[in-house]
Structures are given as C-alpha cells and as structure tokens.
Amino acid sequence: MNNLIVMPMAIPVLAGILLIFLRPYVKAQRWISFLVMIANIGISVYLLSWIQADGIQRLDFGDWQPPFGILFVADSFSVILVLTTSIVTAICLLYAFSSVGKSYENMFFYSFVNFLVAGVNGSFLTGDLFNLYVCFEVMLLASYVLIALGGRKVQLRESMKYLVINILSSWFFLVAIAYLYGTVGTLNMAHLSERIAESGQTPLLTVISIVFLTVFALKSGLLLYFWLPGSYSVPATAVSALFGALLTKVGIYVMIRTFTLLFYHEQQITHLLIGILAGLTLIGGSIGAIAYKDIRKIVAYNVIIAVGFILVGLAVATPEALEGSIYYLMHDMIVKALLFLLAGTMIVVTGETRIDNMSGLIRNYPLFGWIFFIVMLSLAGVPPLSGFIGKVLVGQGAVNSGSYILLALAFISSIFVLYSLLRVFLNCFWGETIISEEDETPMKRGWIIPCVLLAAGTVLLGLAAEPLAIYVQDAANTLMNPQIYIDAVLND
C-alpha cells in the first residue's frame, strides 16, 4: 500500500481545516499553506520517479479490491499535473501574501485555496468516476467562495452566474454517471474501460460519451465558455491567476482521460466532435481576444484559445499530439498564472483596466515590462520558451493524421494570441509614460518575485524539454494504450 498517493489531496484538506482555527494568525496561515504546497511538490516529484521505476501506482481505500472499492491511481499524466498545480499554487500564494490584504486573509482565504488545491489534485488522481464528481464539487465549492470573497456587487453577480452554470453542469455529470452505471454497471475507470471495450462501444454508450463531453466542455470552457470571461475577471488577482491556471485544466484533464481510456472506440464520432468544438473554440477565443480593450477580458479569452489548442491534440489522438497536449498543459498552467498576475499588477499600478488608458509602463517598471515580453513570446511559441515544444508536437500530430483544418486553425490562433498581447504590449508598455516619477506606485518585491519565478519557470520548462520527455512520453504512452492502465488497476 502506498499511502503517499493520497497525500496531495489529504495534506491540503487537513491544512485547510487547521487554518480555520488559526483565523487571527495571518502569518501562520501564510506559512502553513506555503509549506503544504512545497510538501506537495516534493511528494509529486518522488511519485513521478517512483512511477518511472515501478509502473502505475494505486491506493485502494480500506483495502477494497479495485472493481468494488474506490481508489486513487497515480500515473505519469496525473502526477505531472499534480506537480505543476503545486508549483503554480505555491507561487500564486507568494503573490497573494502581498496583494490580497487583511480583509481576505481574515475571511479564510488560505483555507479555501487549500480546499481548491485538494479538489484539483483529487480530480487528477482519482480512478473512480463518482469520486471524480465528488472531487470536482470540492474544487467548485471552494471556487464559488473565492470568487465571491471581497463582496463587491459585480463579484456577487458573477459568482451567482458561475454557481448556477456549474450546478447545471454537475447535474449533467450526475445524469451521465447514472446512465453509464445503468448501462455497464460499474464506475471504476479501468473496469469501465474493460466493459466498454467488451461491448465495442454500442451507440448508447456513444451517446453517453457525448453527454460527458457536454459536461467537460462546460467545465473546461470548450466552446461553452460564455461564463468564463466574466467570472475570471472579477476576483482578486491571485485568485484569478489560480483559476486561469487550474480550473479549466481539470476539465481538460478529465476529457483527455475519459476519451482515451473509456470512449476511444468510435473516434470518427466523438473525436470528430471534439475536433469541431476545438476549432470553434479557437475561432471564438481569437475573436474575443482581439475584440476587447479591457485587459482582464483579453487575458480571459487567451485562456479559451489555449483550451482549444490543447484539445486539438486530443481530437487528433496520435502519440505525438498527446505528448504535445501534455507539454502544452504544463506550459499553459505556468504561463496563464503569470499572465493573470501581470494583468492584475498592471491594473493595480495604473488604476485602470482599459488598455487605452495605460502607456509607457516599461519606463517605470523595466523588469516588469520585459517579463510581459517573455510571456508574450512564450504564449506565441517562440523556440527557447515552453510554448514551442507543445505547439510543434501538436502540429506534427495533426500533419501525421491529415487534419489540416485543425492545424491551420491552431497556428492561426497563435498569431491572434501574439497580436492580442502585442497590442497590450505596445499600448501599455511602449510609448510616453503617463505616470511621473513622483506618482509612481512602487513595485512591491512581493509582486515582482512571483512573476520572476514563473517567468523562470517558462524558460526552464522550454530548456528542460529533453529531460522531461521521459515522463511526458510515458504519460502519452499510457494514454494511447489503455491496457497499461487496466492492467495496473485490475490485474495486479
């Protein structure tokens, strides 16, 4: 039994509960939640090397053998995402220390960040479909609170919308689970995969898979992203960075997992549908990213473009494309967090949200401006940075399988990403400065250090693509061959 697998979920839950009792001691809350994330990083690095040595690990709760009990399964794909989640959350917490303020910190901010991370990590690690629903709800409940925290009118309105749309999608999730259970009589993912393969994915199962697709499309912002720009632009900067980095990625993870492990038999229906949705998402996201002058909206639409791009990899479903999707997932978690932090900092130092009203920031804050430049290049996919390798691999996969329309849309959308951010860069950082030396809000070290760390992260991820390749290839290999997963869970 390897109890270590449950730790990325268990430690944040316990820490979150503990922090409720430490309400007056803000310093203690900060350090405990930061140390939790550091511990998670350590655990996931250890797990990753362990999986390389001994194959996929699992933990059966209460020693109930797999098809009957619930379990956690750690394969390379999930542990890579747990690791990235922990790194990004640790850095966002660093930013939160000097930005969210007492009113948040006294209202259980750190507890809810811990619960959010627990839900995210639980969703990545679980090997049971209903348990996945539970982890999703843990994550969503924390996110409802984090959006509303602060209590401005606009936050309350957006959180109400976000809550209703997520209750609806959770309802569809439950309905899909009920139908699937009624059809094949199990909820363990490996067992499900086996039974669906035995039945050869009947038309009924394909319909159920499309209900699942609807659910995860709503949660990850695949075409059904209408709720996303509003709810990601209202919370505090550190929170929206966490949301942009983590929440949609969980939906993407689950979509990749279900459509490679469970419903991979009727690819001409399901994967074609995913391809169409991904293409439309790329178009819609690109239009949104250049349509707005509110920097928070521009950044939020960039999240949507990335969702489309990652799912092009799934729609193509070749080993290279999946590797590319995994690289791009890691890259996007780091870079989107950084982009949200930069946008939030720009709003704080200028007091403006429209890009027309900002100018010449690079003269006042040179380091800050150059970091924005790095992010822009990284998102556009310029070679030494982390976006490049994912884009190349997804592109290669699309060429190999002959999906030229998706390929074109994916790369044209990269130009739109570059254009939308270049416009921000030229408007806000270039030109005459409008802030005089005396009026300048000093750039706090607590704001710039997290940004530097994340920027270093994107450079390192780009340079370390080679050593990371073993893990990513292993993850893609497990996704392409469901039998590996099934053997690890059922036939041990």
Place this chain on the structure above:
Amino acid sequence: METLITILTGVLVSVATYLILSRSLIRVVLGTAILSHAAHLLIMTMGGLKTGGVPIQGEEIDGSFVDALPQALILTSIVISFAVTAMSLVLAYRTYQATGTDKLNEMRGIKHE
C-alpha cells in the same frame, strides 16, 4: 415502479427548468435544488428499484440481492447538493443585500465601483 419514478424525475426536471429560467434569484436557487434531487432519483432508478433482498452477507435470501451502490452514490450526492444549496442560498442573500434587488434583470450593468 420504475415508470412512476421516471415520470416523477421528468416532472421535477421540468419544474426545475421553469424555476431556473425565471428572473428571481431565490427561484433560481430553489430550481437548482430541485434539479439535483431529480438527478438523485434518476441514479436510484438506473440501479434498479427494489428487486431482491437486503444486500447483507449471511442473511438467508432466496434469489437476488438489491444493488447497494446507487444508494451509496445518492447519499454522497445528497450531502453535496445540500452543501451547494446552502452555499447558493447564502450567496443569493448576500447578493440581495448588496444590490438591493433579487430580480436578475435589474442586476445587469453593475460596473466595478
């Protein structure tokens, strides 16, 4: 029996849809609560309603056992839906306090203050 519960589920879903589409915040919250209960009934029905003895090992039962899993599932799901309903009621109340209205169309156009 299954037919009856299925029809009941359908009625609950339509009631919930009507409530969610209305313009009052509290009705939307009630609608979401009813919607999740419809899902619970559906899970219960999909597992098959009582068709055998209690699923306890060692009991003398001729024939089949009832599937115990759907009950465990909806138990978890009911707890979650209570938590979410409580959360949404609190949020609706705070929204009502802050904006002074519970009509959704009057909340449009609230800018950042």
